[in-house]
Amino acid sequence: MTRPERLRAALRGTPRAEWVDAALTAAAERPETIGRSFTQAGRRAGRTPLPGVPGWTADEAARALLLAALPADRAEAEIGDLYRHGDADEKRAVLKALPALAAGGALSSAAGLPLLHDAIRTNDARLLAAALGPYARHLDQAAWRQAVLKCVFMGVPLTAVDGLEERADRELAAMLAGFADERAAAGRPMPADAAALLDRLTREES
Amino acid sequence: MRIFDPHIHMTSRTTDDYARMAAAGVLAVVEPAFWLGQPRTGPGSFTDYFDSLIGWEPYRAAQFGVVHHATIALNPKEANDPRCRPVLDLLPRYLDKDRVVAVGEIGYDSMTPEEDDAFERQLDLAVEHDLPALVHTPHRDKAGGTRRTLEVVAASGIAPERVAVDHLNEVTVGMVRDSGCWTGFSIYPETKMSPPRMVEILRRYGLERMLVNSAADWGVSDPLLTLETGRAMLAAGFTEDDVDRVLWRNPVEFYRQSGRLDLTGAGADGDQPTFAGSSIKRGGS
Numbered sequence: 001m002t003r004p005e006r007l008r009a010a011l012r013g014t015p016r017a018e019w020v021d022a023a024l025t026a027a028a029e030r031p032e033t034i035g036r037s038f039t040q041a042g043r044r045a046g047r048t049p050l051p052g053v054p055g056w057t058a059d060e061a062a063r064a065l066l067l068a069a070l071p072a073d074r075a076e077a078e079i080g081d082l083y084r085h086g087d088a089d090e091k092r093a094v095l096k097a098l099p100a101l102a103a104g105g106a107l108s109s110a111a112g113l114p115l116l117h118d119a120i121r122t123n124d125a126r127l128l129a130a131a132l133g134p135y136a137r138h139l140d141q142a143a144w145r146q147a148v149l150k151c152v153f154m155g156v157p158l159t160a161v162d163g164l165e166e167r168a169d170r171e172l173a174a175m176l177a178g179f180a181d182e183r184a185a186a187g188r189p190m191p192a193d194a195a196a197l198l199d200r201l202t203r204e205e206s
Numbered sequence: 207m208r209i210f211d212p213h214i215h216m217t218s219r220t221t222d223d224y225a226r227m228a229a230a231g232v233l234a235v236v237e238p239a240f241w242l243g244q245p246r247t248g249p250g251s252f253t254d255y256f257d258s259l260i261g262w263e264p265y266r267a268a269q270f271g272v273v274h275h276a277t278i279a280l281n282p283k284e285a286n287d288p289r290c291r292p293v294l295d296l297l298p299r300y301l302d303k304d305r306v307v308a309v310g311e312i313g314y315d316s317m318t319p320e321e322d323d324a325f326e327r328q329l330d331l332a333v334e335h336d337l338p339a340l341v342h343t344p345h346r347d348k349a350g351g352t353r354r355t356l357e358v359v360a361a362s363g364i365a366p367e368r369v370a371v372d373h374l375n376e377v378t379v380g381m382v383r384d385s386g387c388w389t390g391f392s393i394y395p396e397t398k399m400s401p402p403r404m405v406e407i408l409r410r411y412g413l414e415r416m417l418v419n420s421a422a423d424w425g426v427s428d429p430l431l432t433l434e435t436g437r438a439m440l441a442a443g444f445t446e447d448d449v450d451r452v453l454w455r456n457p458v459e460f461y462r463q464s465g466r467l468d469l470t471g472a473g474a475d476g477d478q479p480t481f482a483g484s485s486i487k488r489g490g491s
């Protein structure tokens with residue numbers, strides 16, 4: 001989980017820090033302003049990778065901070081709304097922010113679960129990958145296995161799946177084995193990371 | 207030849223089209239929100255459609271190295287249905303999105319008072335959101351409709367160079383050029399405009415503020431007629447640079463006025479992880 005303080009510190013070093021600071025103050029004092037600031041974050045804060053925080057871009061960080069800045073009584077409703085009406089970049093930023101929002105108390109622990117289910121239903125690899133971060137621990141095991149298999153199917157690298165080693169089970173191994181059979185029948189290769197995972201799970205069992 | 211199709215309804219097209227377009231040099235498209243053939247009956251089906259224009263469709267396009275932007279509006283035909291009009295109140299949220307580069311298609315279908323109102327309100331929205339406007343001209347009574355369109359545009363206060371008036375022909379091109387607006391031409395297999403006629407118009411009026419599109423949708427249409435027009439231009443003695451101006455630099459110049467045009471990834475191999483780090487192309491199997 002990437003803590004808001006770390007994102008904020010990294011954003012301070014960017015040329016658009018002033019806009020971010022003003023938008024955060026506004027979100028805390030006048031939460032209705034977040035509709036526009038959240039949408040405009042890409043154009044205002046930039047989209048470059050955030051120095052020192054691997055895996056985060058400036059717009060994602062600005063959006064995560066905006067969500068964290070909301071007053072507690074408004075956060076849950078606004079977060080759901082911003083996801084619902086967001087474009088793919090906005091949705092992905094909400095998904096990435098969920099673990100820190102839950103840790104910070106803006107969301108009651110599993111309140112973001114419907115957003116994960118929505119993201120996993122899409123056919124957008126970016127949303128699927130973002131849904132399988134640390135917050136995915138709230139998914140039940142059956143939904144989590146299906147999501148992992150969908151990653152393999154869609155070519156999303158399994159490094160996107162947080163806690164894969166601990167959570168992968170015999171059932172997932174059976175599903176991967178079935179998928180490997182189908183791929184073999186079609187004369188198509190199994191993605192290397194999935195083949196390695198299957199191999200590991202099978203060896204552990206024997 | 208690099209081609210930017212400034213008006214095409216990709217939602218209605220297949221992945222085969224994307225593949226053929228990319229191979230033909232169509233590396234960027236703008237998809238205006240429009241009528242879907244089947245009338246809609248409420249705002250929810252509009253917002254799902256708008257979400258698709260700024261979500262799934264650009265993602266799909268990127269798999270083929272085609273950069274996709276959208277224009278958002280309540281189209282004139284459905285502006286007449288009171289069940290659809292509440293969409294007007296939902297537009298501001300969409301007009302703020304990164305990949306929305308104009309308000310459109312707006313304008314007239316049957317020139318009703320409801321269409322007047324929707325047209326005027328949406329031109330105001332374009333000004334408020336600092337966006338250009340893409341204006342459709344009616345298929346019936348085109349000359350009268352185009353004249354009235356230009357009057358409404360002038361009265362709205364939007365700068366003419368931020369307005370493209372589309373689906374023009376020999377009869378309507380002159381008055382739109384005189385207005386200072388951009389002139390759009392939809393090249394169709396049977397109706398509207400053909401490549402040879404388009405070449406004649408370019409000869410007569412020059413290349414400035416000229417936009418050529420396929421307007422391909424769910425009807426009889428062809429997403430490669432922009433390419434055909436480029437070829438017809440070359441055959442008629444226009445230079446490669448002339449073709450590049452009409453088919454690439456002009457649409458870029460028009461939509462760049464939104465401040466949101468982002469052509470990163472145009473022509474990139476869709477199998478490479480170009481679109482925010484992931485490709486789904488092989489996932490369709």
Ligand SMILES: [Zn+2]
Nearest residue numbers: 238240311421
């Ligand atoms: Zn159209």
